[in-house]
Amino acid sequence: MRVHADQEKCCGAGSCVLSAPDVFDQRDADGIVVVLxxxxxxxxxxxxxxAAAICPAAAISLS
Amino acid sequence: xxxxxTLDTTLDFPAARASGCPFDPAPDVEHARRExxxxxATLWDGFSCWLVTRHQDVRDVLGDPRFSADATHPGxxxxxxxxxxxxxxxxxxxxxxxxxxxxxxRMLTADFMVKKMESMRPEVQRIADELVxxxxxxxxxxxxxxxxxxxxxxxxxCLLLGVxxxxxxxxxxxxxxxxxxxxxxxxxxxxxxxxxxYLTRLAESKHDAPDDGIISRLVARGDLVDTEIAATGRLxxxxxxxxxxxxxxxxxxxxxxxxxxxxRLREDPSLTKVAVEELLRYLTIVHSGVPRVATEDVTVxxxxxxxxxxxxxxxxxxxxxxxxxxxxxxxxxxxxxxRHVAFGFGVHQCLGQPLARVELQIAMETLLRRLPGLxxxxxxxxxxFRHDMGIYGVHALPVAW
Numbered sequence: 001m002r003v004h005a006d007q008e009k010c011c012g013a014g015s016c017v018l019s020a021p022d023v024f025d026q027r028d029a030d031g032i033v034v035v036l037x038x039x040x041x042x043x044x045x046x047x048x049x050x051a052a053a054i055c056p057a058a059a060i061s062l063s
Numbered sequence: 064x065x066x067x068x069t070l071d072t073t074l075d076f077p078a079a080r081a082s083g084c085p086f087d088p089a090p091d092v093e094h095a096r097r098e099x100x101x102x103x104a105t106l107w108d109g110f111s112c113w114l115v116t117r118h119q120d121v122r123d124v125l126g127d128p129r130f131s132a133d134a135t136h137p138g139x140x141x142x143x144x145x146x147x148x149x150x151x152x153x154x155x156x157x158x159x160x161x162x163x164x165x166x167x168x169r170m171l172t173a174d175f176m177v178k179k180m181e182s183m184r185p186e187v188q189r190i191a192d193e194l195v196x197x198x199x200x201x202x203x204x205x206x207x208x209x210x211x212x213x214x215x216x217x218x219x220x221c222l223l224l225g226v227x228x229x230x231x232x233x234x235x236x237x238x239x240x241x242x243x244x245x246x247x248x249x250x251x252x253x254x255x256x257x258x259x260x261y262l263t264r265l266a267e268s269k270h271d272a273p274d275d276g277i278i279s280r281l282v283a284r285g286d287l288v289d290t291e292i293a294a295t296g297r298l299x300x301x302x303x304x305x306x307x308x309x310x311x312x313x314x315x316x317x318x319x320x321x322x323x324x325x326x327r328l329r330e331d332p333s334l335t336k337v338a339v340e341e342l343l344r345y346l347t348i349v350h351s352g353v354p355r356v357a358t359e360d361v362t363v364x365x366x367x368x369x370x371x372x373x374x375x376x377x378x379x380x381x382x383x384x385x386x387x388x389x390x391x392x393x394x395x396x397x398x399x400x401x402r403h404v405a406f407g408f409g410v411h412q413c414l415g416q417p418l419a420r421v422e423l424q425i426a427m428e429t430l431l432r433r434l435p436g437l438x439x440x441x442x443x444x445x446x447x448f449r450h451d452m453g454i455y456g457v458h459a460l461p462v463a464w
Contacts, residue, residue, distance in 0.1 A: 011411075011412065015412075017176075026176040026178065032169075056126070056409050057412075
């Protein structure tokens with residue numbers, strides 16, 4: 001799994017950080033998403049899929 | 064209003080909830096979700112718009128930039144006279160589209176991000192404990208709304224914004240008028256002007272005496288005029304206390320009415336985070352729908368919504384959609400409810416949700432831990448529900464312990 005987050009689309013709601021805190025964080029300056037781990041281990045895949053599903057701005061894509 | 068497709072039925076909205084089931088959405092809207100999920104509605108002011116009631120359709124509308132949140136469009140549906148006045152008076156970014164919305168919202172995203180809100184836990188916990196100390200001091204009963212549920216988020220948002228909490232009677236009363244369905248236009252206009260005047264003066268005072276609150280920081284940027292700061296401050300102030308206050312009181316009542324779920328949460332407080340998500344789903348206090356207007360013809364749930372037509376997304380029925388939440392009408396504090404849309408969806412999704420979560424988790428955990436004998440102090444039938452308000456909840460919640 002490869003994780004990509006579009007910082008232009010991100011609205012900073014933070015739901016991804018709550019779903020998968022090992023994979024997503026927010027930039028201190030503006031709260032916009034940063035990906036901590038672009039190829040997370042298998043045990044985190046479900047949480048990452050959930051983060052993508054609930055992202056209000058559809059900013060997270062998985063490949 | 065142009066109507067692209069004529070439907071036989073139009074639903075009066077907001078529709079009444081069933082007596083005895085005050086936690087459930089109105090039966091007429093639930094019926095629409097099952098039988099005609101995108102349907103016509105007639106609002107309190109005679110205005111006609113579409114209701115979008117299913118989970119997927121609600122997400123489709125709120126996530127689609129062809130639906131505008133700009134309330135200056137003629138087709139925009141207003142839920143209360145007060146909400147119309149909020150736009151006429153001075154629009155906040157809640158009622159703008161990108162790029163204006165994003166420009167103003169991004170000035171605030173850092174203030175509400177998860178890490179920052181998590182770091183406020185000790186402060187929020189201190190406030191919650193002090194409120195319970197005061198409420199229980201020599202007494203065995205109180206109104207949970209006025210003594211705990213409302214002051215907790217009000218104190219916190221005042222702290223974050225740099226608004227003097229001593230003025231809470233002033234802004235809570237004006238906020239109540241703005242969110243009441245039956246307020247007259249004059250009442251609404253006066254409240255709106257007084258609130259904006261207050262916040263404009265407050266912003267001016269921060270020029271000379273800055274503090275570390277959000278209003279001071281917006282002033283210090285130098286690229287916003289005081290009316291923009293006042294509109295933003297008003298949005299944060301109202302949204303920051305009305306929503307969490309009502310969620311706290313209504314959640315407490317819902318748990319008291321579901322003693323098995325209450326016992327489960329008391330036995331295992333580690334369920335609090337999960338339980339709060341389920342309470343957000345089950346109760347969905349933004350019960351009058353999230354408004355948008357179509358800027359192009361768009362097909363939603365098989366219906367064509369024409370450019371210029373208004374839409375209300377009823378997020379409370381979306382959160383009862385059994386295709387997403389099996390046995391959706393049951394409060395199950397152990398279920399994974401994270402796909403709820405209680406905070407909305409799309410780029411306008413609630414900016415303050417990390418704060419709301421921290422406040423609700425601390426409020427519920429503190430109440431259950433500190434008040435093991437908590438019970439309702441009046442008959443359930445006598446509880447006064449906020450059918451008349453844009454944000455649902457209870458007007459008061461007399462409890463004993």
